[in-house]
Amino acid sequence: xxxxxxxxxxxxxxxxxxxxxxxxxxxxxxxxxxxxxxxxxxxxxxxxxxxxxxxxxxxxxxxxxxxxxxxxxxxxxxxxxxxxxxxxxxxxxxxxxxxxxxxxxxxxxxxxxxxxxxxxxxxxxxxxxxxxxxxxxxxxxxxxxxxxxxxxxxxxxxxxxxxxxxxxxxxxxxxxxxxxxxxxxxxxxxxxxxxxxxxxxxxxxxxxxxxxxxxxxxxxxxxxxxxxxxxxxxxxxxxxxxxxxxxxxxxxxxxxxxxxxxxxxxxxxxxxxxxxxxx
Amino acid sequence: xxxxxxxxxxxxxxxxxxxxxxxxxxxxxxxxxxxxxxxxxxxxxxxxxxxxxxxxxxxxxxxxxxxxxxxxxxxxxxxxxxxxxxxxxxxxxxxxxxxxxxxxxxxxxxxxxxxxxxxxxxxxxxxx
Numbered sequence: 053x054x055x056x057x058x059x060x061x062x063x064x065x066x067x068x069x070x071x072x073x074x075x076x077x078x079x080x081x082x083x084x085x086x087x088x089x090x091x092x093x094x095x096x097x098x099x100x101x102x103x104x105x106x107x108x109x110x111x112x113x114x115x116x117x118x119x120x121x122x123x124x125x126x127x128x129x130x131x132x133x134x135x136x137x138x139x140x141x142x143x144x145x146x147x148x149x150x151x152x153x154x155x156x157x158x159x160x161x162x163x164x165x166x167x168x169x170x171x172x173x174x175x176x177x178x179x180x181x182x183x184x185x186x187x188x189x190x191x192x193x194x195x196x197x198x199x200x201x202x203x204x205x206x207x208x209x210x211x212x213x214x215x216x217x218x219x220x221x222x223x224x225x226x227x228x229x230x231x232x233x234x235x236x237x238x239x240x241x242x243x244x245x246x247x248x249x250x251x252x253x254x255x256x257x258x259x260x261x262x263x264x265x266x267x268x269x270x271x272x273x274x275x276x277x278x279x280x281x282x283x284x285x286x287x288x289x290x291x292x293x294x295x296x297x298x299x300x301x302x303x304x305x306x307x308x309x310x311x312x313x314x315x316x317x318x319x320x321x322x323x324x325x326x327x328x329x330x331x
Numbered sequence: 332x333x334x335x336x337x338x339x340x341x342x343x344x345x346x347x348x349x350x351x352x353x354x355x356x357x358x359x360x361x362x363x364x365x366x367x368x369x370x371x372x373x374x375x376x377x378x379x380x381x382x383x384x385x386x387x388x389x390x391x392x393x394x395x396x397x398x399x400x401x402x403x404x405x406x407x408x409x410x411x412x413x414x415x416x417x418x419x420x421x422x423x424x425x426x427x428x429x430x431x432x433x434x435x436x437x438x439x440x441x442x443x444x445x446x447x448x449x450x451x452x453x454x455x456x457x458x459x
Contacts, residue, residue, distance in 0.1 A: 054433040055349075067347050074343055082337040105339065112334045163339070166346030190341035200336060253351060256341040301421050302354040303432055304345075317427035324424055 058309050061178045068166060087116030090142050096123035101182035102134060104146070107193050115193065118143075124176065131179065132160050132171040135197075147196040155310060158245030162197050163189050168247035170310045188250035190259065204246050207263050211271040211289065216282025232278035239273035239318060241311050242266065248305035248315050254298045262298035263290075265305035265315035272318035275325065284329075291326050299323075349436045357414040360407035367404045405450055409443040 053064065075083055087106055092099055099121045107115040120138050127137040132150055139146045149159040153172045160171040163186040165179050176183070191199030217226075249255050249264035263271070271290060274280050290296040296319070305315040345351075377388040391397045417435050420426050426435055 054430055054437070056430045058429060062346065062348065069344055070342055070347050072342055076343055078340065078343065079338070081335045082340075084340070107337055109334065109336070115337045163344065166344055167348075184344075186344055187339045189339055189345050191339050192336040193339055194336065199339065251345060253342070253354070300354060301418060303350040304348065306427065306429055306432065307348055307350050314427055314429075316432075317424065320421055320424045320427065323422070 055307065058307060058312050059173075062167075081114065083114055085114050085116045087118035089119040090121065092121035093123045093126070093141070096121070096125065098124040100124055100134075100176060100179075102138070103182050103184045104135075104138075104197070105186045105193075106146075106196050108145070109195055119182070122176075127176075129175055129177070130172055131164055131174045131176055131183070131185070134176055134183075135160075135171060135185075145196075147198055149198055156243065158243035158310075161188055161245035161247045161250075161310070163187065163250075168251045168308045168310075170245060170247070173310060188246060190250055190256045199250075201246060203259070204249055204264065204266065205244075207267045208244065208270060210263065211267055211274070211286070212282075213270050213274060215277070216274075216280055216285070218281045226279040228278050235276045235278065236273060238313055239269060239276065242269055242273070242313055243311060244270075245310060247308050247310055251304045251308045253302055253304065254300055258294060258298045261294035263295050265299070265319065268296065268299070268322060269305075269313065269315040269318040272321050275322065283325075287322075287326050287329060290322055296322060296326075349433055353414060353436050353439065356410060357418075360411040360414070363404065363407040364411055367407070370400075370404070402447070402451065406443060406447045409446040409450075410439065413439040413442045413446075 053062070055062070084105070102120045102122055103117050104120060105115060106118045120142055122134045122137055126141075127133050130153075132153055135146065135148055136150075139148075148162070148171070150172065151157040151159045153160075155170050155173040158170065161168060162171055164171065164174055165184055168188055171185075185197065187193055187197045188199045191201070192203075194200050215226075244266060246264075246266050248269075249259075249266040252265055254262055255264040268290075271286065275283055275286055280286075299316075299319045301316060301320070303316045306313075306317070309315065374388050374392070377384040392401060417426075417439055420435070426432065
């Protein structure tokens with residue numbers, strides 16, 4: 053099956069997860085245990101089962117999978133609606149981030165049926181039965197579906213995501229032609245939801261030193277900006293066996309980006325730019 | 332609070348996609364090819380040692396298990412070769428649209444199957 057845009061949900065029904073043991077390489081505190089099953093709403097005619105990752109730091113117990121029954125006739129069409137429905141009607145302790153509910157803020161990024169996306173722009177009808185909701189993959193979890201993004205934001209900070217200039221400030225603003233502005237298209241739209249970084253196997257294994265697709269896409273956003281004068285230093289900072297070159301062009305990033313951006317291409321541009329300045 | 336924050340699952344739950352499956356397949360076939368290289372050296376050394384050792388090694392490769400190993404090696408060779416060409420194209424920053432990524436991915440799979448089959452059909456008809 054050819055995927056034309058990242059919002060296409062895979063219809064493949066075989067091999068839903070890699071054939072590795074459930075607790076493959078999982079440290080003791082991260083092992084997932086059986087949770088509780090919440091009763092189905094009374095009188096509901098269309099019910100969908102949701103299996104949701106839960107972790108409560110105050111209990112000091114392992115994460116668990118709780119089972120919820122959502123009344124689809126009483127609930128909006130998106131996965132975020134289902135989560136809000138559960139929080140309002142079943143278990144008010146269910147914790148998740150959300151803000152804009154329209155795919156602009158990136159707060160509700162999570163793993164649904166094994167792929168990362170925004171809960172507010174994923175239809176409930178696109179999920180399997182039962183629907184499986186996890187937090188973003190490979191993140192330290194603060195509570196339930198809320199990941200600790202400290203590390204990935206620290207990596208983002210490392211590329212110094214602001215304009216670097218050497219020439220003195222002009223009288224007014226720094227101008228850009230329409231063509232120069234066009235260079236930023238496909239890069240400036242990143243909302244830092246970290247769906248891509250969380251879905252990148254290279255970042256799973258080397259996330260402490262590999263910057264990950266979200267940060268590297270942002271790095272290209274500044275490298276390709278005609279007003280930025282710090283390209284040399286930016287490339288110096290990227291030219292490292294781990295920071296940039298742990299990318300093996302797996303391209304899970306481009307497959308999962310909820311904004312339809314292309315981190316894989318941005319990284320290829322960076323590798324090429326480093327080659328070109330050598331020659 | 333002394334409990335360490337748990338890490339959410341990655342490989343244990345992330346859905347296999349053509350992107351990640353072909354990536355890991357490229358790596359596995361690379362390992363297979365390295366091991367196959369050892370097999371090739373064993374075969375050549377046996378040939379250099381004389382007819383006796385050579386017939387032993389040749390006998391293994393002619394047996395059923397040997398033929399399965401050779402068949403797997405042929406497929407690994409073509410998958411790694413086609414995957415490598417795909418990576419070379421990517422290095423020129425071409426073919427990064429999602430549809431191209433999927434089209435080239437399936438093309439690698441199809442080409443490997445066809446080339447493997449063609450190699451074996453040819454070798455059978457040539458009586459190798």
